[in-house]
Amino acid sequence: MIPLNIGLPQTNQLVQVSPDLYWGRLPLPFRLNHINLYIIDTDQGWVLIDAGIFGEPTEQYWQTLLSGFLSKKPIDKIIITHHHVDHIGFAKQLSDLTGAPCFTSKAEQAHGEFLFNLSPDQMSELIASNYTRYGLPESEIEFGRRDSQRYRRYVPALPEFHHFSLDDTINGCHSQWKCRIDSGHSSGQLSFINKDEKLFLPTDFLLPRISPNISADIRDPDKDVLGDYLTYLAEMSSMAAQIAIYPGHDWPFTHGNDRAISLIEHHNHRLTLLFTAAQERPISTSDAMDILFNRRFESHELFFASGEARAHLTHLVKQGKIKKQTDIINGNLIDMFTA
């Protein structure tokens, strides 16, 4: 990974990075304190890629851009790459503000609507039952119960979605952007490749600094999301080094092939740690968290850390290296993994 020598967009400003492509940055109220947004210039108008999280700073950001630089053309489309709160949260309001239709993939729409449509009690119970099967201590299960409104807090409404499919394109004023759909960090994330100008917008699947969170699907923790992500990374490891990558967080970079290889190594190392432990004794997802992170978590980091641990265990099961069995411990059903 080699950072591109381009200055970060300042507040309420866009940086033009190719004849068609503009890059902007929105604040986030998390430790990861920003998200990158992209805008493609087309003959029909602007195509906005991702909306940001719901909240006052996001609204101010879009109001400033829409009444300023973006006012010279209509907004043609809003594309939401995936259902995570920092990308989808403001989509409905942005669609209302601009009158533009929203697009995502079928898989992302289904995942977002599933989380959005659960009642507070249903969400609470779903998180608690997953955490119980993970073998988490009661205090963490209780925390999950109380944190169950996180999705709705940052996504107060969802827009009506139209669908982007594999190989659909965005026709920019100067070049074509081809869509791809991948599973791993999310269920069916949209990303866009411009072959003519060697540009790639992988959103959250290929980041320069952070290892993208690969969490078990709350709807089905036995789904091998890490396997999907490793397949994606294997493909990315053979991409041309000079392709300029504009990610969903942090800074643009080249040598994405090297970054993909280091992420494969990162996950393989974690798989080896868990496989070695499961050869010695049966381990729960909670044990796997201790092995991988050597600390406990609060807040939404608990959701990501437990999901990440479970995704690695599930992948080892799919590889046939370990087996899952369900034990009754203190009256609770807990998934245990053994080699």
Ligand SMILES: [Zn+2]
């Ligand atoms: Zn994401």
